[in-house]
Amino acid sequence: MIQRRTAVALLASPLLLTGCGGGAEATERRIPATRPAPTATPTPGTTPGTAVEAAPQRIPGLGPKIHAAIPDRSRQAVVVTGRGRNSPLSTVVLYERTDTGWQAGAAWPAHNALHGWSDHHTVGDLRSPLGVFTLSDAGGLLPDPGSRLPYHHSRGFVSPGTGFEGEPLAGSFDYVAAIDYNRKPGTSPLDWTRPLGPKRGGGVWLHVDHGGPTHACVSVAKAHMKELLRTLDPHRHPVVVMGYADWLADPAA
Template sequence: MVTLGATAALLAEAPASAAPPAGLKNLGDARQVIVVTGRSWTSTYSTVTAFQRTDQGRWIQTFAAMPARNGYGGWAWSASRVQDTGTTPAGTFTITQAFGVLADPGTRLSYRKVDGNDYWVGDQLDPRTYNLLQPSASAKRTWRTSEAERLAAYPTQYAHAAVIDFNRPAGVHWNEELGEFVADTPAHTSRGSAIFLHASGKGSTAGCVSVSRADVAALLRWLDPALRPRIVMAPASDLANA
């Protein structure tokens, strides 16, 4: 949880205002958008704002600006991001699922309450399971636990989290024999995995975006898959190109 002192520091570093969605290029048919922006490509402080489009096509800001943290390495365009650089991928992404160590706060997204057997895999030697949540560490699994995050080991940050669909695989299905999810079209194993909008820890992230636990829960309750939500992330100077 961000302290009052940390919140003041975040607001001091954050942009004065967020760009309205009308200036963004890649929203498609989205009627909900979360905008994450920072002052520069090297900044680890950012601001999160959220907007919803009315039936008349007008974008309305739905929450006050939220102080946030991003990757310790600043930002990198999603197409050129490299795993383990601590950069937050810049671009526009869908949001389709959520999880948390705590119970579902009331989101309409698909939500999994994780336990000690849940892992998020980032094993570069096993592309078919890369960047997937695995609900068990099966004895026949093909991925290494040393190359995966045991989600319950981060009860503060992963109290609640929305999955940002950066570098996600396609054609995902359950392999009964191996006891794991696999992808027909794997993600790019050099670009990184496990990019979430999650609750804040003590500082910057390894590439995710973090806001207070209360703010994550509020955003999850607001997000509606029927409104095809997207998240746009980039420094202020390049937000219109994200």
């Protein structure tokens, strides 16, 4: 279940039940990731050569099977921890792997799918996928905010209507990062290619929170999406690790 396409997921507006991308036409230019990888800097409050407290070698909350699914070359992991199997509420933390272990960023409140999580996502099940997925491409309705991932700026990133709790969906796709589930990495998030077939969904994204549950994606505040896009670096091979807390801790349970 855990692989490069690694798991299952879907979100979108009610208009696009096959996923956020929904096959909308990509009309504008794609910006390649040309920004250089960041250089290493000393931990604040220390000087080069000064011993610092070692970071955890394993990301807290992840059991051995899930942690082993993170590729060895991945130096960034967006961990999405749901409150429960059937809950739409979750928390997002960006971890960076350093020479001493995994360093945690801030914890951000987030939404996942209305009905929680699934280990076999299909179109219309209103559940987010469980698993580990690579993150290769980004885009949005708004101009590139400084994304390190290739960024596709397009008018196709629109989501009219209202969400499950009556909240407006406008602005949800101002900034998105495509989760590499049932899609072709290296293409626009709007690309319609579905390697597993259309019944397995697609168009699964990290995107701007609209204040309620999603169809399958994960959403965080707009400022946090901008921070993710400015931080996720293809040279560091980022992944998203997503599921409810008990499953992440022990998927065999």
